[in-house]
Amino acid sequence: MVIPVTCYTYSSTAASISYKSKGHKRHGTLLLPPRAPLKGNRQFFLTPINYKLDMGSSSIASNRWMFEKMDGFDLSPNSDNGEEEEEEEEEEGVHVLAVDDSLADRKVIERLLKISSCKVTAVDSGWRALKLLGLLDNEEDKSSSSSSASSSSSAGFDVLKVDLIMTDYCMPGMTGYELLKKIKESTTFREIPVVIMSSENVMARIDRCLEEGAEDFIVKPVKLSDVKRIREYMASREVRSLQNQEERSRSSINKRKLQESFGLSLSSSPPSISSYQSRSPSLTPSPPSLFSSSPPCSPSSLDSPTRRLK
Amino acid sequence: MDSVVQLQRQLVDYTVQLFNEGFLDDQFNQLQQLQDESNPDFVVEVVTLFFEDSERLLDELAKALEQQSVDYTKIDAHVHQLKGSSSSIGAQRVQKVCIGFRNFCEERNIEGCQKCLHQVKREYSLVKTKLETLFKEGQFPGQCDEVKNIAEDHSQRQLNGILDM
Numbered sequence: 426m427v428i429p430v431t432c433y434t435y436s437s438t439a440a441s442i443s444y445k446s447k448g449h450k451r452h453g454t455l456l457l458p459p460r461a462p463l464k465g466n467r468q469f470f471l472t473p474i475n476y477k478l479d480m481g482s483s484s485i486a487s488n489r490w491m492f493e494k495m496d497g498f499d500l501s502p503n504s505d506n507g508e509e510e511e512e513e514e515e516e517e518g519v520h521v522l523a524v525d526d527s528l529a530d531r532k533v534i535e536r537l538l539k540i541s542s543c544k545v546t547a548v549d550s551g552w553r554a555l556k557l558l559g560l561l562d563n564e565e566d567k568s569s570s571s572s573s574a575s576s577s578s579s580a581g582f583d584v585l586k587v588d589l590i591m592t593d594y595c596m597p598g599m600t601g602y603e604l605l606k607k608i609k610e611s612t613t614f615r616e617i618p619v620v621i622m623s624s625e626n627v628m629a630r631i632d633r634c635l636e637e638g639a640e641d642f643i644v645k646p647v648k649l650s651d652v653k654r655i656r657e658y659m660a661s662r663e664v665r666s667l668q669n670q671e672e673r674s675r676s677s678i679n680k681r682k683l684q685e686s687f688g689l690s691l692s693s694s695p696p697s698i699s700s701y702q703s704r705s706p707s708l709t710p711s712p713p714s715l716f717s718s719s720p721p722c723s724p725s726s727l728d729s730p731t732r733r734l735k
Numbered sequence: 736m737d738s739v740v741q742l743q744r745q746l747v748d749y750t751v752q753l754f755n756e757g758f759l760d761d762q763f764n765q766l767q768q769l770q771d772e773s774n775p776d777f778v779v780e781v782v783t784l785f786f787e788d789s790e791r792l793l794d795e796l797a798k799a800l801e802q803q804s805v806d807y808t809k810i811d812a813h814v815h816q817l818k819g820s821s822s823s824i825g826a827q828r829v830q831k832v833c834i835g836f837r838n839f840c841e842e843r844n845i846e847g848c849q850k851c852l853h854q855v856k857r858e859y860s861l862v863k864t865k866l867e868t869l870f871k872e873g874q875f876p877g878q879c880d881e882v883k884n885i886a887e888d889h890s891q892r893q894l895n896g897i898l899d900m
């Protein structure tokens with residue numbers, strides 16, 4: 426059985442492995458053989474209990490070599506073998522799915538995200554991203570438990586739950602744009618914000634992505650400030666969604682007030698496009714409400730006369 | 736103690752030189768900021784990936800340009816990749832050559848492309864040597880002549896601003 430894992434090497438002699446087995450998270454420490462070469466992107470291990478762990482492209486250090494036995498691999502659940510690991514557990518923190526065909530870029534984006542307190546899964550293609558999300562077998566609308574049971578691609582573990590997807594635009598096979606479209610077409614995943622990264626600062630491309638529902642467009646190379654901005658957006662998005670939930674349960678007067686305030690931010694041309702055209706890649710942030718995500722509670726505000734608060 | 740400071744100074748001077756000569760740009764700084772005790776080899780690892788990627792791409796480019804019937808789309812794709820990875824680590828001069836290279840691809844200009852390939856190989860080789868020196872110096876301070884020479888040239892320089900890198 427092949428299980429995808431996340432592996433972080435934190436020194437040249439040891440690596441920390443996290444994976445999920447039967448719904449339990451497990452951590453272990455792996456001692457690397459001396460002079461382990463740091464290249465390639467696949468690594469196989471045989472665990473003491475004979476699970477073959479396929480680290481795939483979410484690993485950092487790798488080469489195609491096999492261990493016959495693993496020294497020091499500790500399979501005890503939730504043992505934390507390094508303070509270097511990300512602070513958040515899976516339940517908290519933002520889980521980002523990063524998609525990029527370049528190994529160097531994946532490594533950089535992974536580090537940028539981890540340093541920003543995000544959990545990261547990095548894959549090398551749109552196809553693999555869809556597979557991890559459980560979207561490949563045209564079973565988008567099934568619940569995650571049934572699709573992981575029925576789909577062989579999930580290999581017996583839970584379909585990935587992500588809070589944000591960051592994808593490169595130019596990739597062989599499926600482009601980031603095509604991936605974006607597939608995600609937005611899915612009822613399960615269309616609410617997940619998708620950020621496009623590209624080395625080309627082409628307005629038409631940016632517009633197209635935004636029109637298709639991308640949350641943001643980052644011009645490469647990706648910097649810490651870009652990731653910070655995204656992180657702030659995710660944090661404020663969560664706050665706003667909590668606020669929305671509270672508001673919705675209140676009286677109609679309060680509901681009308683909310684409609685007015687959203688009417689303000691949704692005024693004139695679609696904010697997404699106009700706020701983009703005025704923005705150069707190096708510009709910072711407009712307040713984290715990058716695109717005030719359309720409040721589900723008041724679709725009618727779009728039609729109501731906009732009343733600006735001066 | 737003095738010799739340690741001096742060695743650090745040499746390393747800093749050498750790095751600054753690389754920036755001044757355009758071999759590296761701010762993105763390299765960004766990478767250095769991502770390195771810490773929990774990821775002490777981060778920069779080396781990323782740069783190593785860049786080296787491998789580039790060597791593969793340069794090989795592919797050489798082959799593609801030797802073909803009877805040149806496939807400019809494929810060449811453009813390779814150059815685009817090279818441009819991307821060089822920009823990700825801050826290898827500015829390599830990136831710049833790639834931009835020109837792509838223009839020649841668009842024009843289907845075989846001579847221009849060949850010239851650019853030659854140029855990009857040269858720039859790649861230069862930045863590779865310099866980065867390798869930098870890493871070696873970081874690991875075995877005081878042994879790289881090139882670094883020592885740069886330091887001697889700049890022995891009068893003030894440190895404060897530089898050490899804030």
